[in-house]
Amino acid sequence: MRHAQLALSVNGEAVETSVAPYKTLLEVLREDLGLTGTKHGCELGECGACAVLIDGEPQLSCLVLALECEAREIETVEGMARGAQLHPLQAAFADLGAAQCGYCTPGILLTAKALLAREPRPTPSRIKEAISGNLCRCTGYQQIVEAIEEGARRMDDERRR
Amino acid sequence: MMRLPWFDYRAPRTLSEAARILAGEGPNAALIAGGTDLLPNMKRRQSAPKVLVSLRRIPELKRNGAVLGAGITLTEIVRKPELPRGLRQAAAQVATVHLRNMGTIGGNLCLDTRCNYYNQNYEWRKAIDFCLKKDGDICWVATASKRCVAMSSTDCAPALLALGARVTLVSANGERELPLEELYNNDGIDYLHRRPDEILTEVHCANAPSTYWKLRRRGAFDFPVLGVAAALIDGSARLALGAVASRPFLVAKANDFLRGKQLTDDVIDEAGRIAASRAKPMDNADLDLYWRKEVTAAFVAYALRELRGDDLRETRSRIARYEPA
Amino acid sequence: MNVVGKPRRRVDGRAKVTGQTRFADDFALPRMVHLKLLRSPHAHALIESLDVARAQAHPGVHLVLTGKDFPVTFGILPVTQDEYALAPEHVRYVGDPVAGVVARDEQTATEALDLIEVRYRPLEPIATPEEALAKPEPRIHAYGERGNIHRLQAFQFGDADAAIAASDHVFEDIFFYEGNTHLPIEQHACVAALDADGKLTLWSSTQVPHYVHRALARVLRMPASQIRVIATPNGGGFGGKTDICNHELVAAKAALVLGRPVKICLNREEVFYMHRGRHPVLMKFRTGVTKDGKLTGMHLQTLVDGGAYGSYGVASTFYTGALQTVTYELPRYQFEAARVFTNKPPCGPKRGHGTPQPRYGQEIQLDKIAERLDKDPAELRLAMLAKPNSLTANWLRIGSIGLEQCIKTVVERSDWKNRYRKLPQGRGLGLACGAYLCGAGLPIYWNKMPQSGVQLLLDRSGQVTLFCGATEIGQGSDDVLAAIVSEVLGIDPYEVRCVTGDTGMTPVDLGSYSSRVTLMAGNAAIQAAQKLKSMLAEAAAEDLEVAPERISFANGRVSFESHSLTFAEAVVLAEAKFGTLGAVGSYSPPRAPGKYKGAGVGPSPAYSYTACVVEAQVDPRTGWITIPKIWIAHDIGRTINPVLARGQVEGSVYMGLSEALMEEQVFRRLPPKLSRALVHKMPSLLEYKSITSLEMPEMDTVLIEDPDPNGPFGAKEVGQGPLLPVPPAVANAIYDAVGVRIDEIPITPDKVMRALEKKAKGEAPRVGPERFPDVPYPQPLIVPPAWEGGDGSEVKRHDAAAVV
Ligand SMILES: Cc1cc2nc3c(=O)[nH]c(=O)nc-3n(C[C@H](O)[C@H](O)[C@H](O)COP(=O)(O)OP(=O)(O)OC[C@H]3O[C@@H](n4cnc5c(N)ncnc54)[C@H](O)[C@@H]3O)c2cc1C
Numbered sequence A: 001m002r003h004a005q006l007a008l009s010v011n012g013e014a015v016e017t018s019v020a021p022y023k024t025l026l027e028v029l030r031e032d033l034g035l036t037g038t039k040h041g042c043e044l045g046e047c048g049a050c051a052v053l054i055d056g057e058p059q060l061s062c063l064v065l066a067l068e069c070e071a072r073e074i075e076t077v078e079g080m081a082r083g084a085q086l087h088p089l090q091a092a093f094a095d096l097g098a099a100q101c102g103y104c105t106p107g108i109l110l111t112a113k114a115l116l117a118r119e120p121r122p123t124p125s126r127i128k129e130a131i132s133g134n135l136c137r138c139t140g141y142q143q144i145v146e147a148i149e150e151g152a153r154r155m156d157d158e159r160r161r
Numbered sequence B: 001m002m003r004l005p006w007f008d009y010r011a012p013r014t015l016s017e018a019a020r021i022l023a024g025e026g027p028n029a030a031l032i033a034g035g036t037d038l039l040p041n042m043k044r045r046q047s048a049p050k051v052l053v054s055l056r057r058i059p060e061l062k063r064n065g066a067v068l069g070a071g072i073t074l075t076e077i078v079r080k081p082e083l084p085r086g087l088r089q090a091a092a093q094v095a096t097v098h099l100r101n102m103g104t105i106g107g108n109l110c111l112d113t114r115c116n117y118y119n120q121n122y123e124w125r126k127a128i129d130f131c132l133k134k135d136g137d138i139c140w141v142a143t144a145s146k147r148c149v150a151m152s153s154t155d156c157a158p159a160l161l162a163l164g165a166r167v168t169l170v171s172a173n174g175e176r177e178l179p180l181e182e183l184y185n186n187d188g189i190d191y192l193h194r195r196p197d198e199i200l201t202e203v204h205c206a207n208a209p210s211t212y213w214k215l216r217r218r219g220a221f222d223f224p225v226l227g228v229a230a231a232l233i234d235g236s237a238r239l240a241l242g243a244v245a246s247r248p249f250l251v252a253k254a255n256d257f258l259r260g261k262q263l264t265d266d267v268i269d270e271a272g273r274i275a276a277s278r279a280k281p282m283d284n285a286d287l288d289l290y291w292r293k294e295v296t297a298a299f300v301a302y303a304l305r306e307l308r309g310d311d312l313r314e315t316r317s318r319i320a321r322y323e324p325a
Numbered sequence C: 001m002n003v004v005g006k007p008r009r010r011v012d013g014r015a016k017v018t019g020q021t022r023f024a025d026d027f028a029l030p031r032m033v034h035l036k037l038l039r040s041p042h043a044h045a046l047i048e049s050l051d052v053a054r055a056q057a058h059p060g061v062h063l064v065l066t067g068k069d070f071p072v073t074f075g076i077l078p079v080t081q082d083e084y085a086l087a088p089e090h091v092r093y094v095g096d097p098v099a100g101v102v103a104r105d106e107q108t109a110t111e112a113l114d115l116i117e118v119r120y121r122p123l124e125p126i127a128t129p130e131e132a133l134a135k136p137e138p139r140i141h142a143y144g145e146r147g148n149i150h151r152l153q154a155f156q157f158g159d160a161d162a163a164i165a166a167s168d169h170v171f172e173d174i175f176f177y178e179g180n181t182h183l184p185i186e187q188h189a190c191v192a193a194l195d196a197d198g199k200l201t202l203w204s205s206t207q208v209p210h211y212v213h214r215a216l217a218r219v220l221r222m223p224a225s226q227i228r229v230i231a232t233p234n235g236g237g238f239g240g241k242t243d244i245c246n247h248e249l250v251a252a253k254a255a256l257v258l259g260r261p262v263k264i265c266l267n268r269e270e271v272f273y274m275h276r277g278r279h280p281v282l283m284k285f286r287t288g289v290t291k292d293g294k295l296t297g298m299h300l301q302t303l304v305d306g307g308a309y310g311s312y313g314v315a316s317t318f319y320t321g322a323l324q325t326v327t328y329e330l331p332r333y334q335f336e337a338a339r340v341f342t343n344k345p346p347c348g349p350k351r352g353h354g355t356p357q358p359r360y361g362q363e364i365q366l367d368k369i370a371e372r373l374d375k376d377p378a379e380l381r382l383a384m385l386a387k388p389n390s391l392t393a394n395w396l397r398i399g400s401i402g403l404e405q406c407i408k409t410v411v412e413r414s415d416w417k418n419r420y421r422k423l424p425q426g427r428g429l430g431l432a433c434g435a436y437l438c439g440a441g442l443p444i445y446w447n448k449m450p451q452s453g454v455q456l457l458l459d460r461s462g463q464v465t466l467f468c469g470a471t472e473i474g475q476g477s478d479d480v481l482a483a484i485v486s487e488v489l490g491i492d493p494y495e496v497r498c499v500t501g502d503t504g505m506t507p508v509d510l511g512s513y514s515s516r517v518t519l520m521a522g523n524a525a526i527q528a529a530q531k532l533k534s535m536l537a538e539a540a541a542e543d544l545e546v547a548p549e550r551i552s553f554a555n556g557r558v559s560f561e562s563h564s565l566t567f568a569e570a571v572v573l574a575e576a577k578f579g580t581l582g583a584v585g586s587y588s589p590p591r592a593p594g595k596y597k598g599a600g601v602g603p604s605p606a607y608s609y610t611a612c613v614v615e616a617q618v619d620p621r622t623g624w625i626t627i628p629k630i631w632i633a634h635d636i637g638r639t640i641n642p643v644l645a646r647g648q649v650e651g652s653v654y655m656g657l658s659e660a661l662m663e664e665q666v667f668r669r670l671p672p673k674l675s676r677a678l679v680h681k682m683p684s685l686l687e688y689k690s691i692t693s694l695e696m697p698e699m700d701t702v703l704i705e706d707p708d709p710n711g712p713f714g715a716k717e718v719g720q721g722p723l724l725p726v727p728p729a730v731a732n733a734i735y736d737a738v739g740v741r742i743d744e745i746p747i748t749p750d751k752v753m754r755a756l757e758k759k760a761k762g763e764a765p766r767v768g769p770e771r772f773p774d775v776p777y778p779q780p781l782i783v784p785p786a787w788e789g790g791d792g793s794e795v796k797r798h799d800a801a802a803v804v
């Protein structure tokens, strides 16, 4: 019954903290590292609000022990923008109404980012499939799907430039 | 925030070290692979192991060749086209994208049984004064039953059963290999013939034409309330059912009937009738249980027709809501 | 117009996509401690004793509060102050809070909950409205009509029964709409703290900071001026955060006692207990129709399952009948309603507040009428539309109506004429309409003050700061206000800084509910902006040497022909001329024509209208339902930001479809011989089913602009109305697909299959409630419609139905 020393890599930065073994990655991000951009709606794996990228794959931070994250690369919504410049997906989400209340948004942004890393120009049905593990109560998903398509287009344009 | 209780965390780097820890800690310890079943259960205080033994750092469990290590994730299975289609379809319909990136095949096969009276927070279960499976002395689903009838809810197990898979279990005392069928016990509490000191390490499964159909409310998140797997083994179709008992099972009567038969429409209908008569859904999961039983034959027909080579993509997309694998 | 009507990134868009929007649970203050509530495990019980000694002694525990600490009741409506922050002696549902533990962390507080010893004397729980009617005892509340009947209401606007009896056709149908909940992804949270001067501040995920402010003052017995409530942006509201919550009061009290910040975030199960969601409603419609398809009269009876407390229930109950008159011409109308108490979490307002339930019945019944009269359902409706600028039988004043265009739009875009009743077996189309309020005409606490206020501050840098009590719940209220102000002042909306939802800083706005913000706060914003505009015009006119009327404001410039100043330059001139620049605007709705007791629910400055066509596919072997496409047209009056408006329509379609197909807040009664338990069946995001991206159909959304004179730039609401037609359109589409009627919500595949089996056996192909119980409705209040010589008041008062 003791705290453990934990070394993490979050958004490319090495961070160290001491945590109780029962703490999930979600709790450590929000409560120990002050990264409250990662949200939670159930803490049981049932909504997708807490999704972050672990080694590039979207996973649920509410069901990952922080202790199991050593030596893995964690990316949260705070790590998406480059400096003050929004990631193309973020910009597309903001422009196209994909974030209404914005609560599901961080989890969906990261899930979409991982999708586009594998499939740069997915079809709308592939996008729906990829975000089907993220509940959104506000949008009806349509504008989210459109924003991911638009984000993919903008990323393509950036690559071409 | 739902939080985990205190526990000691161990992260052995070899299988034998893990087996040694398990042998030493006895039933106080639990194995954690992806944690996607164990951790929600611990947060709801369905279990509170004193020690968690992580399997994540054990390279032996990551084997990903002809033999599948127990630590392979469901996503890895979906992405491996040389694996049997039925298994990939099952894995692709588990939970959600995120959970498939985390959950392992070993964890999926050892998944705790489920019941709407049990998969609830501690406070909720207190309000019904608990039940047989945990802290109580009555089964609310079947109040006259001495046995817990919680449902086996793994998607991959029926797919692997139909394919005739075998699994390896390792303990400090040695190793044994058994047909997957023999891993399961039709009891909601004692649902595995696995000793507490054993680790499931490998899944052996030959490739064969196969298919998996899953009934659930939504195209994502939901556990199966019916799983139908079919495989063509030695020229005969074999059926396995999931989520209609406390264990997944090969439908012996239907499989006897199917042995050596061409999959004509009549044969498929009859197999559906037989299989449906073996399905015993309970009122402890989503959707009306009588309806669940009634549609079993239709799902068996989907599976056998797909196995026969019919193009069922339209039906599949209406039911699964996407094309799994 | 430069801003209004142009698609634009919302002003708070950047914050939302970077994770910088600060939701209530994102607050962490120095020395903050954590609160957990102990909740009743019994559906109905009396507390015999409560011992907190062990919990108090638990290491890390700072404070334990119980019912003794909260002698004063509260409630959202003045007539139902029936809740305690912590129940002192009587618990009424599983989840009713009885104690609060504050500890150094959440884990410790949770551990200590188990150390509180409560002895309960269980009472028989009342599980259903039928039981509530049949069993006056044990009584859930000491107040109400009698027994477990909370409220009875009855109105007669013209002799509907006589009109129905004299009709060519009479239709009688019973419908049931199951309860469901809001399910915001953000769980309710709040942080209470004393500020440096010892005043109380509460940050909370609430849609109604003003009412929380009032309740805190009442329950804590403190002057309201010592309390500040800040509504943090809500991670979804949908009506679920429009009530005063127990945890807000307990956290505030704990912060006062401890002098340190106290936080609580409910877990998902607790959010289901907070509820205040859609009331389950059983309805009976008797409707008379002429042979050419005109309504002669309607007699509607509703039975409303209220749950354990009053909440908004009295208003919700009125709403199960108030808006039946605003879509189609209905010359005579009788409405009777009853709300009963049951031992379940209290129901309240969810998107559409009380109106989706009767809308479901009415629109399905119209489908049945069209079929019997052999008319096209769209034509039938078009021939009976309510008229613009008219009065309804129940004395509601309608302004603009864009419903005709809505219907024509969805009919055309769905190719209705060629496809309805013509698709192959298993596929079908269904049509339905709806209407909704743009803000309630009367405030909850009747008074003569405005319902919304906006204050603008102009800095000499050109910076515009807007202060308004309106709450951002995701709907885009900040964006609407910034757009309106920037339109008037000719500046960029991103130049406007919004300070909103803060009772310590902003003028009162009653809250984000009843679709009132765009219309009410929007009008207040126009008024304030126009005052500033005329000051700026006057100062600029002096400088440019023209008459102020000739000055124009656009693109950040204040100009006359080719001469222009920057906006900031104009501000400097105006500040020099008038002194510090600021202005206020406020809004009070027009007086409603109805004067009878009960006329307070239903009036609105304007009504929005929607029409919807749903395409359904049904598997005849399994009853499995797929919805490939939905066409929807919504009469929004005027679109402020089309991106956000479309999002509101699509979000409403989503929620309506999700309710239609699967959502249900339902309860489990264990075998009564063995247990008294009455529990929520599935208080989790996994088992409370809501549709995912994969079930969402393709959506074809059209906004119809028929500006309403009462709306800001003609704008009407868009956040709730588009939900209403979706569930009945689904039911009607299923009928077109396979010829079965599902007269209840949700429409699940097993119900469809049961109806198909009945059809195969030659029985009535219908699944739905079979009977409507005897409800002791009082004699109705008789209010003649205008065309029968009425003046808006009742002519006779029988057993008076009370008013909100
Ligand atoms: C919202 C949600 C939806 C889900 N939906 C589905 C679904 O549709 N279908 C489905 O099948 N599952 C579903 N799951 C369950 C789960 O995600 C998967 O079954 C997953 O594959 C479990 O694997 P895991 O590695 O995460 O298991 P863990 O949680 O790590 O382990 C599960 C159990 O198996 C034991 N265990 C794990 N590995 C071994 C081993 N090698 N040897 C012996 N014992 C072991 C653990 O001790 C534990 O008791 C869902 C889960 C959630 C939270």
Ligand code: SF4
Pocket (backbone or CB within 6 Å): B114, B115, B116, B117, B118, B131, B132, B133, B134, B138, B139, B140, B141, B142, B147, B148, B149, B150, B188, B284
């Ligand atoms: S089946 Fe019965 S004993 Fe088993 S978990 Fe459910 S209620 Fe409990």
Ligand code: FES
Pocket (backbone or CB within 6 Å): A039, A040, A041, A042, A043, A044, A045, A046, A047, A048, A049, A050, A051, A060, A061, A062, A063
């Ligand atoms: S918080 Fe809901 S999935 Fe993690």
Ligand code: FES
Pocket (backbone or CB within 6 Å): A098, A099, A100, A101, A102, A103, A104, A105, A135, A136, A137, A138, A139, C185, C235, C236, C474
């Ligand atoms: S934007 Fe509110 S939950 Fe998705």
